[in-house]
Amino acid sequence: MVRKTYSFCFVWLSCYQKFLLVALLLILMGCAARKPLLTEGSLTLADGFYDNQPPVTEGKRDALGKIARSVVKVRVETRYRVEIPQYVLKDDTFIKDPSSPYGYRVKMEKGKPMVDRIQETVQVIGSALVITEEGNLIGLVTCNHLVNPEEKIENYFLDEYGNPTDILASVAIKLSSSVAVEIEGVPGFQGEVLATDRGRDVAVLKCRPRFTPVLMNLLPFNFRWGNSSELTYGDFVYVFGYPKEEKRLAHGLVSSHASAYVFGVDAAIRYGFSGGPVIAIRDGEPNYELVGLCKGVAASTVRVIAPHEGKATLVPKTLSLEDIYIKELKTIDYGLTYCVGVNGIKKFLLRNKDLLRQNGLGLPDFGTSTD
Numbered sequence: 001m002v003r004k005t006y007s008f009c010f011v012w013l014s015c016y017q018k019f020l021l022v023a024l025l026l027i028l029m030g031c032a033a034r035k036p037l038l039t040e041g042s043l044t045l046a047d048g049f050y051d052n053q054p055p056v057t058e059g060k061r062d063a064l065g066k067i068a069r070s071v072v073k074v075r076v077e078t079r080y081r082v083e084i085p086q087y088v089l090k091d092d093t094f095i096k097d098p099s100s101p102y103g104y105r106v107k108m109e110k111g112k113p114m115v116d117r118i119q120e121t122v123q124v125i126g127s128a129l130v131i132t133e134e135g136n137l138i139g140l141v142t143c144n145h146l147v148n149p150e151e152k153i154e155n156y157f158l159d160e161y162g163n164p165t166d167i168l169a170s171v172a173i174k175l176s177s178s179v180a181v182e183i184e185g186v187p188g189f190q191g192e193v194l195a196t197d198r199g200r201d202v203a204v205l206k207c208r209p210r211f212t213p214v215l216m217n218l219l220p221f222n223f224r225w226g227n228s229s230e231l232t233y234g235d236f237v238y239v240f241g242y243p244k245e246e247k248r249l250a251h252g253l254v255s256s257h258a259s260a261y262v263f264g265v266d267a268a269i270r271y272g273f274s275g276g277p278v279i280a281i282r283d284g285e286p287n288y289e290l291v292g293l294c295k296g297v298a299a300s301t302v303r304v305i306a307p308h309e310g311k312a313t314l315v316p317k318t319l320s321l322e323d324i325y326i327k328e329l330k331t332i333d334y335g336l337t338y339c340v341g342v343n344g345i346k347k348f349l350l351r352n353k354d355l356l357r358q359n360g361l362g363l364p365d366f367g368t369s370t371d
Contacts, residue, residue, distance in 0.1 A: 046283045050226075050235040054251065055285040063286050064238065064249065067279060069219035070131075071240040071247060073182035074142055074191065074205075074275060076124045078149045080172040086114040087167075094167055102168050120172070122149075127241045127276035128181070128205065129293070131349075131364045133220045139361040140181070140205045141345060142275030143295055144196045147179050147203050181207045184217040194359055195352040200261060200344045201295055204352060206359050225366040226280055226289030228341030231263055237280045239265065239294050239337070241273030252337070261344040262295075269294060269337040278339050292339040 087094055088105040097105035100113070107114040128142035153172040156164050179191035189209050196203040209215055235254040240247070252267030265278065278292040346366050349356070353363050 048283065050231060050289075050291075051281045051284065052234045052236050052253070054236055055281055063223075063288055064279075066219055067221065067223065067238075067277070067288065068240060068247065068249070069184075069217065070129055070221040071276060072128050072130060072140065072184075072218075073187075073242045073245065073247070074126045074128045074140075074146060075180045075182065075187070076126070076147055076149070076177065077180070078122050078124075078177040079175040080120050080122065080153070081175055082118050082120055082170055082172045084116040084118075084170045085168060086116060104167055119175070124149075125242055125245055125272045126274040127272070127294070129275075129277045129290075130218060130220045132361055133215075133218070134360050134362065136215060137206060137208050137360050138215075138218065138220070139356065140191070140207065141293065141349070142203055142205065143293055143340065144198050144201045144203045145295075146274045147191070147193050147205065148196045148198070149174055149177055179205065181205070181209075183209055183214050186211065186214050189214075195348075195355055197344075197348050200348060201340050202293065202345050202348050204349065204356065206361060221277070221290065221364070223279075224282075224287070224289045225346060225364065226282070226291040226342055228261070228263060228291050228343045231280065231291060231341075235280060237265055237267070237278050237291065239267050239269060239273060239276055239278050239339075241269070241276035241294060243270040243272040245272065261341040263292065263339050263341060265294075265337045265339055267337050269296070271296070273337075290342050292342050293345065295338040295340055 085102050086107045087102075088107055089095070095105040096103065100106055102113070124146060126142065126146040128140040130138050130140050132139040151174050155169045155171070157167040157169045159165050179193060180187065181189040181191045183189060186209075189207050191205045191207045194204050194206055209218075231254050233254060233256075237252060237254060239250045239252070241250070242248070250267045250269060250273070252265045254263055255266040256264030273294045274296040276294045277290055278294055280289050280291045281287055282289055349363060356363065
């Protein structure tokens with residue numbers, strides 16, 4: 001009886017062990033089914049999200065080279081008339097005057113305020129992405145602030161602590177502006193701004209290159225349009241641009257919470273990257289996606305009243321072009337790069353699709369939601 005009992009327990013334990021083994025195998029199989037797979041030839045997890053590291057396959061060089069052929073240089077030249085009021089000072093102090101158009105007393109000449117006027121030309125270099133090509137007509141997207149300069153720029157004096165005052169130092173009024181597109185080293189192609197969105201900082205241009213050989217080196221962007229609302233901290237991105245007027249590639253990590261319309265990147269960006277495409281990778285090579293445009297590097301600006309070379313006094317009693325000027329000190333805040341999210345760009349283009357068609361341009365194939 002004891003033996004039978006023992007045998008029965010042995011059989012029962014064996015069945016229990018078999019049950020546990022089967023259950024364990026099922027659990028492992030379930031985990032294996034849910035575990036992201038490594039893509040072939042890389043160390044990237046195929047999890048459906050944007051990658052947090054660059055691809056390690058050799059093919060990326062060819063893909064990035066194709067994207068580079070879609071990036072062109074944009075040169076914007078703007079003429080301004082700069083007006084500098086000639087204030088009356090008493091004991092080196094500005095005198096309030098409610099009757100003055102500037103709020104402070106200015107010198108008068110023949111019954112009119114004395115204002116020095118000069119003309120200045122400002123040239124800015126940036127980037128654009130070719131998104132469509134119709135014959136020898138191309139469509140490009142870039143940043144609004146690059147191709148649509150402010151109509152009026154006002155500068156104010158700072159007090160001794162560096163805080164802005166209400167005393168107008170100068171006002172620059174835009175007289176004219178022109179956009180030139182440089183394609184693969186060939187400059188001088190006139191660009192026309194078709195539509196802009198100052199709030200989202202995006203613009204669309206058209207350009208008709210004169211020489212057919214130039215178009216042979218051009219390749220409209222033919223990779224996937226991504227979803228900027230899916231970006232998150234630590235996602236890896238490439239950024240194309242033209243620092244010092246040469247096409248360059250930078251990279252970095254998404255370093256601030258991304259929304260559909262704006263996000264931050266810690267890439268080492270310099271002047272010339274504005275309007276350049278921001279590219280992310282989803283599940284490794286060759287899944288490159290456009291996720292935005294570079295708005296530009298963050299910078300801190302300090303304006304100070306400064307004498308010209310050789311002047312001993314900081315604030316002369318008589319303000320004139322020969323005696324004083326407003327000196328701007330700018331420091332680049334590296335690691336603080338802001339980008340326009342691709343979702344906002346897609347909505348902007350869809351909103352202007354009729355205008356694009358009227359100008360002989362079609363819409364690119366977005367392939368993803370515009371939410």
